[in-house]
Amino acid sequence: MIAANILSIKEKLPADVALVAVSKLQNPESVLEAYAAGQRHFGENRAQEFAFKQARLPADIVWHFIGHLQTNKVKMVVGKAELIHSVDSERLLWAIEKEALKQGIQQDCLLEVHIAVEESKSGFSKEELEALISQPEFRRLQSVKICGIMGMASFVSDEQQIRAEFRRLKHIYDRLQQSVFAGNPDFRYLSMGMSGDWPIAIEEGSTLIRIGSQIFTKTD
Numbered sequence: 001m002i003a004a005n006i007l008s009i010k011e012k013l014p015a016d017v018a019l020v021a022v023s024k025l026q027n028p029e030s031v032l033e034a035y036a037a038g039q040r041h042f043g044e045n046r047a048q049e050f051a052f053k054q055a056r057l058p059a060d061i062v063w064h065f066i067g068h069l070q071t072n073k074v075k076m077v078v079g080k081a082e083l084i085h086s087v088d089s090e091r092l093l094w095a096i097e098k099e100a101l102k103q104g105i106q107q108d109c110l111l112e113v114h115i116a117v118e119e120s121k122s123g124f125s126k127e128e129l130e131a132l133i134s135q136p137e138f139r140r141l142q143s144v145k146i147c148g149i150m151g152m153a154s155f156v157s158d159e160q161q162i163r164a165e166f167r168r169l170k171h172i173y174d175r176l177q178q179s180v181f182a183g184n185p186d187f188r189y190l191s192m193g194m195s196g197d198w199p200i201a202i203e204e205g206s207t208l209i210r211i212g213s214q215i216f217t218k219t220d
């Protein structure tokens, strides 16, 4: 079932859109089922659960960290996740920089942007993002590589609203790519789209979708 779910999503993916299978709350056996179907990119949203699974699952899995990360847990994720999608505060950004510097590595990250109406969702507002990137310190990041942005649309059924939010995120992405990150090939990911809204996200320019329930929930 998991294999079939992955295949049916992959069939519809344009060549330039990557699939992250969100394995949070799934046991290692289910992850292995997806792995056997050829899936290599997996996403986790809790540091502890991520560490637990990474230790027990094949070493060639490419892990994505997609959840809110507390600064006191950066050690558990930096250098272990290929891409951290959820850098949602300046404090976290500097904590990751410090840890990556200490480890002597480069950590790929995305800045999370708040596009939904729900206050509960995290991320930089457009204004906060602008304030961040205009700081001289931002240009002095050595060990964090900013590879793009991530966002989550509102949890609503109104397709027009979801589309408008994704379009806003794409617009922010394009503006950054043409300004601060102009000519920077590292800046290449627009992470948007989940089980309920990924076809819309792709139409609006997503390059990375994060799918959990549509892969791991049995449907028949």
Ligand SMILES: *Cc1c(COP(=O)(O)O)cnc(C)c1O
Pocket (backbone or CB within 6 Å): 022, 024, 045, 066, 067, 152, 194, 195, 196, 210, 211, 212, 213, 214
């Ligand atoms: C859980 C989660 C997903 C996947 O959600 P589904 O609706 O199950 O596909 C994607 N992104 C983030 C940040 C998540 O926490």
